[in-house]
Amino acid sequence: MGDNYFLTVVAALADRGDTITSLFHHKTYNHEGIFAIKPFVKGRPEDITVDDLFPIYNNQPAFVKPTSDGGWWLPLLEKAYAKANVNYEMISSGRQAEAARFLSGSPAREFDTNLITQEELWSSLSINLKKDYVITAACYHEF
Amino acid sequence: MDWSKIEGTGKIFTDHSFPADQTMLSWKEYPKTIGGLTKYLTWFKEFRRPRDLHSMSKQKDKVTQVSLFGSEYEKTKKLVVKNIE
Numbered sequence: 001m002g003d004n005y006f007l008t009v010v011a012a013l014a015d016r017g018d019t020i021t022s023l024f025h026h027k028t029y030n031h032e033g034i035f036a037i038k039p040f041v042k043g044r045p046e047d048i049t050v051d052d053l054f055p056i057y058n059n060q061p062a063f064v065k066p067t068s069d070g071g072w073w074l075p076l077l078e079k080a081y082a083k084a085n086v087n088y089e090m091i092s093s094g095r096q097a098e099a100a101r102f103l104s105g106s107p108a109r110e111f112d113t114n115l116i117t118q119e120e121l122w123s124s125l126s127i128n129l130k131k132d133y134v135i136t137a138a139c140y141h142e143f
Numbered sequence: 144m145d146w147s148k149i150e151g152t153g154k155i156f157t158d159h160s161f162p163a164d165q166t167m168l169s170w171k172e173y174p175k176t177i178g179g180l181t182k183y184l185t186w187f188k189e190f191r192r193p194r195d196l197h198s199m200s201k202q203k204d205k206v207t208q209v210s211l212f213g214s215e216y217e218k219t220k221k222l223v224v225k226n227i228e
Contacts, residue, residue, distance in 0.1 A: 011224040028210075030151070031153060032149050050158055052192045052193055053192055056189040056196070067224070069216070071212050071213025071222065079161075087168055092175065092180050
């Protein structure tokens, strides 16, 4: 699908307490299949409501799959991100920082490791780790 | 849309503002990608709900029900993010 950048940030934030679960207005799966999610669009919290109809291929969700313990929060979150961006194609390939802003509402920065020295990179990592910031990494075509 | 007026009514919700059809996948008139992905997105013709998939699934014995945050979360309050794809 090409939204690994989004899934990477989701995985990083899922490890941070209730950051992801608090985006959902719901605590359990409802029979009606309606889910309201409150991510951040242009920096502002915004309710995005989705139903639970997913594109299917080979009797499985075509894009991100439910978690191994039967949790559908991830396909629902991906669907809300697609809806906010018009459709699924629009979320193929993107930047982790934009996904982080959508999910957390917090400022997010990117560093291109090929444009800074090893010392600068190490210094930046050390400072941000000490501040307990969420840090993710990605590689692009030219690696 | 006020979801709280729909949840609990027993009436299955369909979001007509983001319809389950080709426009959910891509807009033919405004493709983001040229060639590559657009072609594959036309493969997906079918849209289903988790409960329908679960009832069709061979693995239904392994995962006993469709859940929002997963059975592990209900026990540990931690989301499972291993091997997400």
